[in-house]
Amino acid sequence: MSGNPSCRYLFGPVPSRRLGLSLGVDLNPRKVCTENCVFCQVGRTTELTLERKEWVPLSAVLAEYDRWVAAGNTTDYVTLSGSGEPTMHSKFGDVLRHVRATGRFRTALLSNGSLMWMPEVRREASEADVVKVTLSAWDEESFRRIHRPAPGLTFRRLLEGEQALREAFAGSLWVEVMLLAGFNDAPDQIRAIAERVASLRPDAVHMNTSTRPVQTGVTAGRVSEALLRTVAPWFEPVAEIPVFSGRSPPPEAWPDDELVDLLARHPLSLAALAESAGAEVEAVEKRLAPLIGAGRVAVEEHDGVRMARAVSA
Numbered sequence: 562m563s564g565n566p567s568c569r570y571l572f573g574p575v576p577s578r579r580l581g582l583s584l585g586v587d588l589n590p591r592k593v594c595t596e597n598c599v600f601c602q603v604g605r606t607t608e609l610t611l612e613r614k615e616w617v618p619l620s621a622v623l624a625e626y627d628r629w630v631a632a633g634n635t636t637d638y639v640t641l642s643g644s645g646e647p648t649m650h651s652k653f654g655d656v657l658r659h660v661r662a663t664g665r666f667r668t669a670l671l672s673n674g675s676l677m678w679m680p681e682v683r684r685e686a687s688e689a690d691v692v693k694v695t696l697s698a699w700d701e702e703s704f705r706r707i708h709r710p711a712p713g714l715t716f717r718r719l720l721e722g723e724q725a726l727r728e729a730f731a732g733s734l735w736v737e738v739m740l741l742a743g744f745n746d747a748p749d750q751i752r753a754i755a756e757r758v759a760s761l762r763p764d765a766v767h768m769n770t771s772t773r774p775v776q777t778g779v780t781a782g783r784v785s786e787a788l789l790r791t792v793a794p795w796f797e798p799v800a801e802i803p804v805f806s807g808r809s810p811p812p813e814a815w816p817d818d819e820l821v822d823l824l825a826r827h828p829l830s831l832a833a834l835a836e837s838a839g840a841e842v843e844a845v846e847k848r849l850a851p852l853i854g855a856g857r858v859a860v861e862e863h864d865g866v867r868m869a870r871a872v873s874a
């Protein structure tokens with residue numbers, strides 16, 4: 562941790578799977594954002610706006626960072642992220658330049674991508690070594706349903722902005738795709754998202770699902786590990802999925818009805834089912850055999866991948 566209770570804008574460093582040690586810089590008061598996503602872990606957006614301004618004083622942020630460096634602290638990355646969308650801060654580029662000027666740490670910008678249609682935002686974002694943007698919708702309606710954007714923000718703007726960033730940005734562009742049960746987890750929806758993600762020619766795709774309860778009054782559950790594993794190869798490059806701490810029980814312990822129900826929601830590859838249980842594909846085949854015999858499950862090959870699906874009664 563920063564180890565300094567007087568830190569207001571810095572948090573961490575926290576170990577990050579992809580960045581190593583990451584010192585967070587929060588440039589937004591809680592909770593100012595361009596979106597009010599159903600899966601937001603920070604909480605409900607209380608100020609939903611596209612306004613860009615110096616939401617917190619730049620001089621105070623830089624002074625805090627300088628004190629942190631002077632105290633001999635170290636990190637791998639300094640990452641702009643936190644309580645809202647960092648590019649809403651009109652001087653976020655100054656923070657990136659300041660960190661670069663010290664020459665010691667790399668920089669990352671974790672953005673929802675909503676303001677990349679503004680040339681000045683793209684210019685400033687290009688100062689970072691890594692930019693991660695989000696793309697979890699495939700059209701206007703899905704964008705509004707999942708991200709509940711501020712007035713004036715459309716899916717078209719978001720996508721075109723992210724595409725323009727890719728054209729201009731020579732650093733590493735990562736795309737995060739958040740899959741949520743009941744929102745964007747149907748196979749045709751995921752394929753549509755994958756198509757749009759491909760248009761960004763990302764250096765990496767990180768697929769995620771909600772890991773905590775979502776906002777009150779919103780039902781958007783996590784999707785299964787097996788689904789993430791099944792659809793990861795639909796992305797270019799193949800999507801990376803989170804590390805799951807708990808393994809699902811071994812295939813022989815899967816209850817009939819739960820298994821059929823899971824496959825009724827999504828056809829899943831045998832390999833993904835096996836991997837999520839830390840088992841061999843043969844164990845999955847053995848488990849499915851009686852259900853196939855009873856006409857409740859079918860296994861079909863698509864593009865060389867064996868997929869199991871429920872047979873509707």
Ligand code: SF4
Nearest residue numbers: 594596597598601673
């Ligand atoms: S963009 Fe990020 S901070 Fe803003 S509402 Fe969505 S998840 Fe929360």
